[in-house]
Amino acid sequence: MIATILGWLGNLLGGPFAKAAVDAYRAKLTAENTSEKIAADLAARALEVEARERDLAGKLIVAEQGRWYTALPRPLFAGAFIIYVWKVVVWDKVLGLGVTDPLKGDVADWAMIVLTAYFGGRSLEKVARILARR
Incomplete structure (x- = not known):
């Protein structure tokens, strides 16, 4: 029972x-x-x-x-690149109101790293979890 x-x-x-x-x-x-x-x-x-x-x-x-300020560095660092992409896409291309110089050198590499981490990181975690189950 x-x-x-x-x-x-x-x-x-x-x-x-x-x-x-x-x-x-x-x-x-x-x-x-x-x-x-x-x-x-x-x-x-x-x-x-x-x-x-x-x-x-x-x-x-x-x-x-657990503090609110310990979570800030990553979003603040990515925020600069988010603003840049929105400016290029919305302001320059969609509205046609300006021209922005392309990123060059280390800053372009940093932008690629940030974008890869934010958009590819979760996908990599999922693939690693699937492979770990096998």
Whole structure:
């Protein structure tokens, strides 16, 4: 009865962590001898420690980067290139109200890096995640 309820809760909560926790508790309930009970207890404690470590890691990230000003450098750096592209496309080409010199040298390289990171970064993450699953 308890195993059925725990299995249902595991499926409801989803995820490998919840399923592993339910399986560990189920193993603890069905253990026949002392060594199996100890192994099940250790597995359950390991899952608790892992969950605590995840929680602390998340809190550390918020503590280090949770402030509004720590997120500003990347958007501000990209903002210059966004303004440039809008000026070239909208003001110069669409409205025909001006001519902007093309970027040259290091600044052109930086613009390409910023554009690649912003528009290609997420795609690269998705491809890497797919390849990691295989």
